[in-house]
Amino acid sequence: MGISRKKLLVAVLLQTALSGSNLYADVYRQNIDEGWKFRQARLDNWYDATVPGVVHTDLIDNGIIDDPFFRLNERAVQWVDKEDWIYETSINGEDKVLDSSNQYLVFKGLDTYADVYLNDSLLLKADNMFREWKVDIKGVLKKGDNKLKVYFHSPIKIDMPKWEKLPYQLESGNDQSENGGLLDRKVGIFARKAGYHYGWDWGPRLVTSGIWRSVYLEAWNDLRIENVQLIQNKVNSGSAKLSSVVEIISDDNVSGAVVTVKADGKLVSKETVNLVKGLNKVSLDYTIKNPKLWWTNGLGDPYLYDFTTTVTMNDGTQDSVNDRIGIRSLRVVTEKDEAGTTLYFELNGKPVFMKGANYIPSDNFLPRVTDEKYERTILDAKNVNMNMLRIWGGGIYENDIFYDLCDEHGILVWQDFMFACSLYPGDDEFIESVRQEAIYNVRRLRNHPCIALWCGNNENQDAWFGWGWKRRYEAMGNGYAEKLWNDLYNLYFKVLPEIVEEYGGGTGYRGSSPMSFPGMKSDGVNGDSHYWGVWHANDPISQYNTERSRFFSEYGFQSFPEYESVKIYAPEKRDHDIYSEVMMSHQRGGSFANGRIEEYMLKNFKKPKDFEHFLYVGMILQGDAIKTAMEAHRRDMPYCMGSLFWQHNDCWPVASWSSRDYYGRWKAQHYFAKNAYDMILVSPVVMNDKLTVHLVSDYFKTVSGNFSLKVMDMRGNVVYEKSMPLKTPVNGSELIFESEMSNVLGDKSKNDVIIYTEFETDGKAYTNIAYAAEQKDLNYEKANIIWSAKKADGGFDVTLKSDVFARGVFMSLSGIDNFFEDNYFDLLPGKEVKVHVSSDLSLAVFNEQLKVISLVDSYM
Structure with a gap:
């Protein structure tokens, strides 16, 4: 962690008549x-x-x-x-x-x-x-x-x-x-x-x-604390064996300086040392009994201790540094098993499935990213049950507040070094600049409990071995390929890991993402994968159900921002076509990407009737695709132990793979992630006319509850039903139901039914819906959605009810100065749903502006 100095901005330079020394010489x-x-x-x-x-x-x-x-x-x-x-x-x-x-x-x-x-x-x-x-x-x-x-x-x-x-x-x-x-x-x-x-x-x-x-400007006398590193040598629930390595710069040789460390105000270590002129490193070893451990979001309290490190001399404080640090053990586990080589994160002795997304900078103009925007970004991850963000290697090492917020909210960080999808110079001057950059950032961030892994680059190794780069340079001759591979290997497998080893305090390192082993492209059996068969290779969305990897560190599907967001950067009616000059400029995947959205949409959905509804259906399409992937990855525990979709955010208003647009508006995908990433997941899926249901839990103990399954038609008539008491698996996935579809359809067609599942425990229901046919082939009926709104804290509570099954219910207001607690949700016939809406509108204006549609309205 960069040292957080909670100090006076003005130095207090007090001289005593007795000693003539500084009682308090702050920076x-x-x-x-x-x-x-x-x-x-x-x-x-x-x-x-x-x-x-x-x-x-x-x-x-x-x-x-x-x-x-x-x-x-x-x-x-x-x-x-x-x-x-x-x-x-x-x-x-x-x-x-x-x-x-x-x-x-x-x-x-x-x-x-x-x-x-x-x-x-x-x-x-x-x-x-x-x-x-x-x-x-x-x-x-x-x-x-x-x-x-x-x-x-x-x-x-x-x-x-x-x-x-x-x-x-x-x-x-x-x-x-x-x-x-x-x-x-x-x-x-x-x-x-x-x-x-x-x-x-x-x-x-x-x-x-x-x-x-x-x-x-920074000015000081006598001595100052340059850096404090907290090394977590051995941590469990009974004790934490820690070391504080205190770097002190002194103007002169000093005898009898006292270095103390306090945790939450309690003295844990004190040592009297002699300092020499220049840089001194003082190491203090100590143990905290029965520590409050730091846990990720959903598993426990991400407790942060207030550590205070102080240097005193002649009974006067010379310098003092405060750090907020979570005590935890964290390992990146890559071990051989019967299938290949694992990749998972072990927190406080427990394997933890990583649920999250890839993060890019939140603006092209970085100083515009306010503390409030950082907080919203991290809370938007926490509030949909994420426990990891991957900081991608083509952006920046983020501002301190990003990591502070991840510490506070239990979000682990997979931290790339800043190299992505490219080859870089390998000359001595470039490498030395990188070395200093890496040392600075590893030292700055190493005390953060959120830092889970340092990774050398994004996709450079796969590009060399799998994208044809190696062959192209080999074809040039002149030893270019050998030189470039040596440069790549030197940077990612020598220079950077040596820096992490020396300065990182035990944090794990991987040379590239994705990566199985150095010297080969990723394979899914060993290490992590970036799966782009769906989207780039035009694989069907159902392929997510069968694609396997030990850890999915990238996968994604595009959509446009919602209509109210588009109107901010493309307000003219002539812009409102996905192939217009403006919309194409705000789509950096080119005509391929817009065409790919349209192609997938027409394979899976009925053709929307206009531009606004095209954007809406695109949201459902993206949400369905990534929901399919998230659930498939979790069903495959413990073979798969991580699912990080691409991407959490945007740097400008654009059509992209993000689940939140540039303005912070949640797309359907982000709403869908809330259930798909919940601590308990009930996951029904239909493949090859067979229905299976898995129950997945991230808890370290069993949870008792009741499971129910209903196959119903669009008016809510139940044609098949099953209910039974169940216990969740411990930190794993379990198949709890399977049947041929023909056995659960009754006299209905698979185009006429939905499959509703629920696991209820302690008054909370974990629900999910599966479909036996493509959305375009389902016989949805026009829904009569009745709603009413009443004032509530910070906005309104809206109660909705439909006479038939309503797919993808979307509520919207004019502008983007509002937030819907839930949206793009499915509404069962006759069942009331209440959604809180944050808005400053009056009730009359709210009632006038609120629009409610479902999927049928996009084409009828």
């Missing part, structure tokens, strides 16, 4: 976020700037460019990344800084090629977006006004010569160089910068520059 920090201005380097016009920020948002704020997310505006801003930019502000050199023996300027993030000047003295030449830059300014900072200037070089101009120098192109298929006016010159892989800024198959090409994280 003084002065944020530099005021008075910034910027200009295009070759022009003279200055404009106000926001720091943290990026050039694009400053240009938007000053009315120089329009919102690139609106309609086709992205095309008009491709000039921005070809220019150099200058940012300036003035710093007041205060006595309390100038009188300190240590004075530093700290940039938490510079994007990307930046020269930093203080009073025209060149302090720093930065070249990596992913790391902190810290520079000694003692003797450069002066009393009064000081000019701080940051000169950002165009990443295109810096990296183009690197591309031109190579005798071959490095694979980087998602770099939208053509959209940027660069033809085939894919230069993004040369910069240690977020790969998705150059475009991806769900994102625009918006190559940013700027001071994207905070910048501040």
Whole structure:
């Protein structure tokens, strides 16, 4: 964890008449976020700037460019990344800084090629977006006004010569160089910068520059705590054997310094040490009896201890650091079994099935992602029963608050290093930059209980062995293939794992995702898989039911955002066609992807009658597909022990594989995930005219309840029924019912029935519905849905009831300033359902605006 310093912003420098020593010499920090201005380097016009920020948002704020997310505006801003930019502000050199023996300027993030000047003295030449830059300014900072200037070089101009120098192109298929006016010159892989800024198959090409994280002055005397690492040596419910490794920087040799560690205010370790001038590492070993363990969402309390590490000298506090840390044991288990090699996560001695999604950055303009948006993003994972997010390797190592929130809410993080779907340079300068980036981020994040795994890259190994890259470079000759494989192997199987081993405190590492073993493509039998047969290969959705892997770390299916979201970025009626210029621009999979949505839809659903209903049916299509996959993976426990769909979120408004659109609106898929990822799942499925039902549980003990199955027609008439008491399996899956469909249909056709299942325990019903035919072949009747609304806390409670079975009931209001607790749900005949809606509308306006439709309404 990056050290969380809950300190005074002003140093308290107290001198005593008796000793003349500092009783309390804390670190003084002065944020530099005021008075910034910027200009295009070759022009003279200055404009106000926001720091943290990026050039694009400053240009938007000053009315120089329009919102690139609106309609086709992205095309008009491709000039921005070809220019150099200058940012300036003035710093007041205060006595309390100038009188300190240590004075530093700290940039938490510079994007990307930046020269930093203080009073025209060149302090720093930065070249990596992913790391902190810290520079000694003692003797450069002066009393009064000081000019701080940051000169950002165009990443295109810096990296183009690197591309031109190579005798071959490095694979980087998602770099939208053509959209940027660069033809085939894919230069993004040369910069240690977020790969998705150059475009991806769900994102625009918006190559940013700027001071994207905070910048501040830091000053201190005598000594300071540089870092605290908590190593969890051996943890169980009876005791936690821990070590705190405290890094202390001292101005001088010091005798008799006292280092203490407290957990929740209770002293757990104290040691008197002698310090030498410079960096000191002090290790304190201790045991906490009967610790409160940290658990993932659904399994228990993600308890966080408040650890306080303090250094005192001459009975006065010199520095103190607070960390919130969860105590847990966590192993990545890869062991041989009768089928191959496992991949699962063992938390506090228990195998845990991972339920979650892949996460990409929440905006192309990263400083726009507020703390509130981070909180909403993590809560949206927690509230649909996820316990893991995978931070994908083409984005960023996330802000501290992301990991803090995952700690608090019991969400594990699979953390990729920032490499994805590309080949990268292997020269010494590039590797050294990566080394420093990796050391910084592993050290920053290592104390977080949420960090479950470091992974070298996304799909680079599979691309080499399975996508034809190896063959293409072999065909070029000149030893290119051998060189590139050696570069790949060196980075992902030597450099990065060595850093995780040295600095990671025991966190597991895998060289690539997906991966079985180094030197081969993934196989599903060993390690994790990215399954794209459904979607990319046009496999039927039912293929999810039979595709197997030890761990699915990617799979997905596309949809558009809902209509109210589309109207924000494509408001004109002429835009409202999936093949319109605007809708195609907001679909980075191209005509293939929009055509694929339509193709799958017409295979599975009746043709929607207009654009708005096409978007709605697309939601149901996506939701059904991914629900099929999630349930199949869980039914296959313990062979399969993880299901992370692609993807949790979007970075701009777009048609994509996300379950939540850019504005945070839940798609049907996200609503469906809530039941599919619940702690108990009852999962009926019809394959080859055979009905099976599995009962799945993530609990570590049996749960007693009652199972019931009803096959009913569209008016609710039951044609087959079975009920029995059952106990759930322990942390596993069990087949509880099977039958030929002919035995449960009575005199009905499979097109005329639904299969309703329920497991009820302690007053909670876990329900699910299966279908024996494709949605387009089911004989749904026009539903008369009666609803009423009444005021409730923060909005309204809506009660709905239908005379016949209503598939995919969708409620909507104008705009997106609202949230539906449930949506796209199925409504049984005669059964009331109550849904809470968050809204600021009056009851009269709410009643006027609320629209309720079901699937039949999309084509009738």
